[in-house]
Each structure stands twice: as C-alpha cells, then as structure tokens.
Amino acid sequence: MTKPTISSNLNLNLTSGEFNPGNFFSCSFFLLQDIQILEILTAIIVFIVIHSVRQKKHHGLPIWPVLGMLPSLIIGVRSNTYEWLTDILNHQNGTFTFKGPWFSTLNGIITSDPRNLEHVLKTKFTNFPKGPYFRDTVRDLLGDGIFNADNETWQKQRKTASVEFHSTKFRLLTADSLYQLVQSRLLPVLEETVKQSTAIDLQDILLRLTFDNVCMIAFGVDSGCLSLELPATPFAKAFEHATEATVLRFVTPTCIWKAMRFLNLGGERKLKESIKRVDEFAENVIRTRKKELCMHKDEDKKQRSDLLTVFMKMKDENGEAYSDKFLRDICVNFILAGRDTSSVALSWFFWLLHQNPEVEDKILEEIYKVVRQRNGMKNEEFGKCLTFKPDEIKKMDYLHAALSEALRLYPSVPVDHKEVVEDDIFPDGTVLKKGTKVIYAIYAMGRMEAIWGKDCNEFKPERWLRNNGHFMSESVYKFAAFNGGPRLCLGKDFAYYQMKYVAATIIFHYHVKVLHNHPVLPKLALTMYMKHGIQVNLCRREGVLHSFKN
Numbered sequence: 174m175t176k177p178t179i180s181s182n183l184n185l186n187l188t189s190g191e192f193n194p195g196n197f198f199s200c201s202f203f204l205l206q207d208i209q210i211l212e213i214l215t216a217i218i219v220f221i222v223i224h225s226v227r228q229k230k231h232h233g234l235p236i237w238p239v240l241g242m243l244p245s246l247i248i249g250v251r252s253n254t255y256e257w258l259t260d261i262l263n264h265q266n267g268t269f270t271f272k273g274p275w276f277s278t279l280n281g282i283i284t285s286d287p288r289n290l291e292h293v294l295k296t297k298f299t300n301f302p303k304g305p306y307f308r309d310t311v312r313d314l315l316g317d318g319i320f321n322a323d324n325e326t327w328q329k330q331r332k333t334a335s336v337e338f339h340s341t342k343f344r345l346l347t348a349d350s351l352y353q354l355v356q357s358r359l360l361p362v363l364e365e366t367v368k369q370s371t372a373i374d375l376q377d378i379l380l381r382l383t384f385d386n387v388c389m390i391a392f393g394v395d396s397g398c399l400s401l402e403l404p405a406t407p408f409a410k411a412f413e414h415a416t417e418a419t420v421l422r423f424v425t426p427t428c429i430w431k432a433m434r435f436l437n438l439g440g441e442r443k444l445k446e447s448i449k450r451v452d453e454f455a456e457n458v459i460r461t462r463k464k465e466l467c468m469h470k471d472e473d474k475k476q477r478s479d480l481l482t483v484f485m486k487m488k489d490e491n492g493e494a495y496s497d498k499f500l501r502d503i504c505v506n507f508i509l510a511g512r513d514t515s516s517v518a519l520s521w522f523f524w525l526l527h528q529n530p531e532v533e534d535k536i537l538e539e540i541y542k543v544v545r546q547r548n549g550m551k552n553e554e555f556g557k558c559l560t561f562k563p564d565e566i567k568k569m570d571y572l573h574a575a576l577s578e579a580l581r582l583y584p585s586v587p588v589d590h591k592e593v594v595e596d597d598i599f600p601d602g603t604v605l606k607k608g609t610k611v612i613y614a615i616y617a618m619g620r621m622e623a624i625w626g627k628d629c630n631e632f633k634p635e636r637w638l639r640n641n642g643h644f645m646s647e648s649v650y651k652f653a654a655f656n657g658g659p660r661l662c663l664g665k666d667f668a669y670y671q672m673k674y675v676a677a678t679i680i681f682h683y684h685v686k687v688l689h690n691h692p693v694l695p696k697l698a699l700t701m702y703m704k705h706g707i708q709v710n711l712c713r714r715e716g717v718l719h720s721f722k723n
C-alpha cells in the first residue's frame with residue numbers, strides 16, 4: 174500500500190466536501206506522521222552538521238554519524254589522494270586515526286612519524302605483520318607471494334630470494350640482461366622517435382623495459398614488450414588494471430567489495446578478468462619451464478639462475494615440489510616488485526628534471542667526468558661512448574642523489590600496511606589495540622617539514638651529498654621508499670643500478686622535453702604510476718654517437 178502524501182490527504186477531504194470521521198482520523202494520522210518524519214529528518218541534519226563541525230575541530234576530519242570519515246575519504250580519493258593525506262598528517266603532527274562507516278572494517282591508524290615507522294618495521298617487527306585484512310584484500314592478485322606473506326611463508330621466500338639476489342651469478346645475469354635491453358632495444362626505440370620527430374610516452378617505454386628486464390631475471394624469459402613496433406602488451410596491461418582494481422578495495426568497505434566480487438559486478442568483474450590474464454601468462458611460463466627442466470638434456474638450461482628455476486628446484490616442508498599455484502604467486506609478486514617500481518620512479522625523475530634543468534646539467538657534467546676518467550680516453554672518442562661499465566655507474570654520486578630525491582618526493586610505493594597482533598603503544602603515544610590496521614604514508618613522509626625542513630617540497634639532490642660530493646644515505650625510517658627492517662626491499666641495490674644505468678644512458682644521449690600542458694598526475698594504484706603517462710620529445714645531444722645496433 175502506498176502511503177498518502179500531505180497534499181493527497183488534504184485533497185481527499187477538501188474536494189469530497191464530506192466529513193468522514195474515519196477519513197479525518199486516518200488523514201490526520203498520516204499528516205501528523207509526515208510532520209514528525211520531517212521534524213526527525215531536520216533534527217538529524219542539524220545533528221550531523223553540528224556534530225561534524227565539532228569533530229572537525231577535534232580530529233581534523235569530520236566524523237559523520239554512521240558514515241564516519243568515509244565522505245572525506247571519497248572526496249580525497251577523487252582529488253589527489255596522496256596530497257590529501259599529506260595535508261591531514263601535516264595538520265595532525267604525523268599520526269591520525271581514520272574512522273570508517275559503522276558497518277565496515279575501514280578503520281585504522283595512519284602515520285608518517287619516523288619513530289613509529291622504526292617501531293613497526295624493526296623494533297616490534299613480529300607485532301606488525303601484513304595481517305589478515307591486507308592478505309585477504311590482495312590475495313586474489315598476489316596469492317601467497319612474498320609481498321603478501323607473513324611468518325614462515327614469507328621467511329622461506331625471503332631466504333631463498335635473498336641468497337639468490339646476492340649471488341655473483343645473479344648479479345651478472347641482471348647486469349647483462351639490462352645491458353642487452355638498453356643497447357639493443359631502448360636506444361633504438363628512442364632513436365626512432367627522434368628520426369620520426371614523434372612524441373612518446375616515456376612511462377610506457379620504461380614500463381616495457383623493466384618488464385622485459387624483470388621477466389628475464391625472475392623467469393629467464395624474454396617477454397619482448399620493448400621493440401620498435403611497441404607491440405600491444407595485454408599481460409602488462411592486465412597486470413596494471415589488476416593492481417588498480419585491487420587498491421580500490423582498500424578504500425571500499427570489505428562487505429561491499431566482497432558482495433560485488435560475489436555478484437561479479439563493476440570493478441570486481443574487471444579485476445577477475447585481469448587476474449585471469451595474469452594467471453594465463455604465469456601458468457604458461459611455469460608450464461614451459463617445467464617441460465624444459467624435465468625433458469631437455471641441455472645442462473645449460475638446468476643451470477639457469479633465474480628465480481623461477483631456483484624455486485622450482487626447492488621442496489616444501491613435506492618434501493614435495495612447490496605447487497604451480499605457489500610458483501604462480503612467486504612469479505606475480507616478483508613482477509610487481511621489479512616492473513612497476515623502478516619504471517615509475519624513473520618517470521617521476523624525468524618529470525622533475527624537466528622542471529629543474531640545473532639538476533640535469535649537473536648530472537651531465539658528472540657523466541662526462543666519469544667517462545673522461547676512462548683509461549686512455551681521447552677527447553675525440555668521447556662521443557663514441559655508448560654504454561657505461563658497472564664501476565662507472567657506481568661513481569655517479571650526484572645521479573644517485575637525484576634519484577633518491579625523486580623517490581623521496583614520488584616514492585614508487587606511496588603507502589604500506591601492517592596489522593597489530595597484540596595491544597601496543599607507538600613512540601608518539603598513540604594507543605594501538607590488537608587488530609588495528611596501521612598505514613604508513615611514505616609519500617607524506619617525503620613531504621613533511623618536520624622531517625626534511627622548510628624546503629621539503631623542493632627537488633634538491635644536494636641534501637643527499639656530503640661536503641666531498643659523496644652520496645650520504647638517510648635512515649630508512651625517514652626515507653622509507655624501500656621499506657626498512659627485515660622486510661627491506663630485496664631489490665634495492667639492483668634497482669639503483671638499473672635506474673642509474675638507464676637514466677645515465679638516456680641523459681647522455683638525449684635531452685628529454687615534456688610536452689607543454691601534458692597533465693602529470695599520480696594514479697591511485699599499488700605503485701605510483703602517472704595517470705596519463707608522460708609525453709615527451711627527445712632532442713639529441715650534439716657530438717654523441719647515435720647509431721645503435723638493433
């Protein structure tokens with residue numbers, strides 16, 4: 174039965190011209206009821222407004238009845254989430270409590286205080302695992318891989334990968350693979366765009382490069398993403414979509430994204446499709462490698478030093494080989510670790526160079542100085558230098574500082590997450606109850622006056638240099654781009670080598686000019702992609718040889 178409205182009640186009486194006590198009472202009842210509803214609604218609105226204004230004074234963000242801070246979060250997510258978070262943390266002395274809707278698990282402590290970070294990542298490491306909330310949210314994509322594992326599952330992957338990462342064989346493989354890719358793919362692709370006088374999306378080129386590189390070192394496979402034709406990369410795209418859709422789960426009440434997953438709706442449907450494509454790629458690599466290891470008598474192939482082969486030869490606690498699913502998880506996690514992180518860092522680095530040409534000049538000066546130190550290098554041969562040796566890359570302190578500075582302002586992993594096992598208390602006095610989610614805002618940390626001083630928003634590589642010009646590292650709890658403590662990034666040394674090698678090669682050969690008015694904005698994803706990439710034109714440097722083998 175539809176409930177009469179105020180006007181329909183009145184019409185009923187006035188137009189009929191009759192007095193019907195039954196009608197009169199029922200109409201008055203509905204009239205009274207409607208007026209009460211209006212009053213109640215008005216009271217609720219007034220309450221919300223007063224309440225939110227009061228809370229704003231108290232916590233920096235309004236806490237709405239039922240919805241908590243969700244409306245502010247939605248507004249923040251729609252603008253620049255990282256800037257929004259930085260602003261709040263700056264006003265809250267580095268730590269604040271986020272309260273989500275009553276019916277959700279969207280609550281947690283967000284911090285950018287280095288003392289708290291050290292507490293989480295080192296001092297009380299075992300009390301702050303990734304935890305069930307994080308693992309549940311990213312499990313569909315990352316499974317039980319290293320990024321999403323705690324305790325023994327994490328330890329065994331960390332141990333194996335760590336031994337591998339520090340082996341000479343692996344170092345040679347990574348350096349050789351990078352050299353090949355830069356010389357025979359990156360430089361020809363860049364040179365082609367100069368010949369054609371076309372603009373390119375540098376982020377896309379770098380993502381292709383690091384994807385090929387990580388596939389080579391993690392699986393010993395040439396994925397062929399970077400070539401003159403710039404082929405479609407359905408797997409890489411699926412991977413990007415999957416990380417994006419996964420991160421949306423963190424800002425959506427769990428019950429809602431779970432319901433959407435169950436009903437296969439919206440972003441969850443997209444996520445499922447993307448993960449399917451990711452799985453197909455990983456399964457294909459694993460199947461091929463298994464066949465190769467079983468059937469080929471070729472000892473060279475058995476001696477491979479890529480991570481997948483190493484994990485395939487290992488046994489689990491029951492003496493069984495790892496399942497294909499677990500191997501898939503390992504693959505996907507290493508792609509995430511190695512592909513997006515260095516490429517997005519390099520993209521932001523070139524964006525910062527574009528805005529700070531004096532830094533580019535200093536890097537170029539350093540490169541020239543290092544190259545000129547080569548034994549017997551004559552001035553006229555200088556332009557023929559096509560590549561750099563590992564020990565030359567090591568000498569580039571200013572470049573190292575400039576890349577660190579780029580990572581301070583644009584960390585590839587902008588926020589990270591832990592969960593409290595037992596009640597605890599942060600060094601800044603924040604009380605942590607068992608099960609609380611802790612988010613550390615790495616992006617915000619890089620832009621806090623309290624940590625970096627008044628010039629915190631400026632791009633100043635010099636802040637990383639000692640008086641003698643040598644690079645000086647910072648505490649990992651202050652500069653958390655590579656995480657810290659037992660879960661410090663395993664690929665940190667390799668990442669610096671890779672970024673320095675690629676940056677030095679590009680800068681030595683070309684001046685990178687970002688297209689005027691190209692919008693450069695961060696995207697909300699697990700790693701900090703540029704939302705619209707970075708469209709650039711390249712200009713050759715005079716006097717440098719530009720004919721590359723392809």
Ligand code: HEM
Nearest residue numbers: 331510511514515518585586654655656660662663664668
């Ligand atoms: C600029 C480049 C890079 C940055 C900024 C970076 C940053 C990070 C961060 C923040 C973490 C911690 C993630 C977490 O626990 O949630 C991490 C972990 C890790 N990174 Fe990197 N990374 C970079 C490059 C690489 C590369 C190139 C590799 C390997 C090829 C790599 C391998 C790993 C691995 C295996 C872990 C997991 C460590 C663990 O949980 O024990 N990273 N990295």
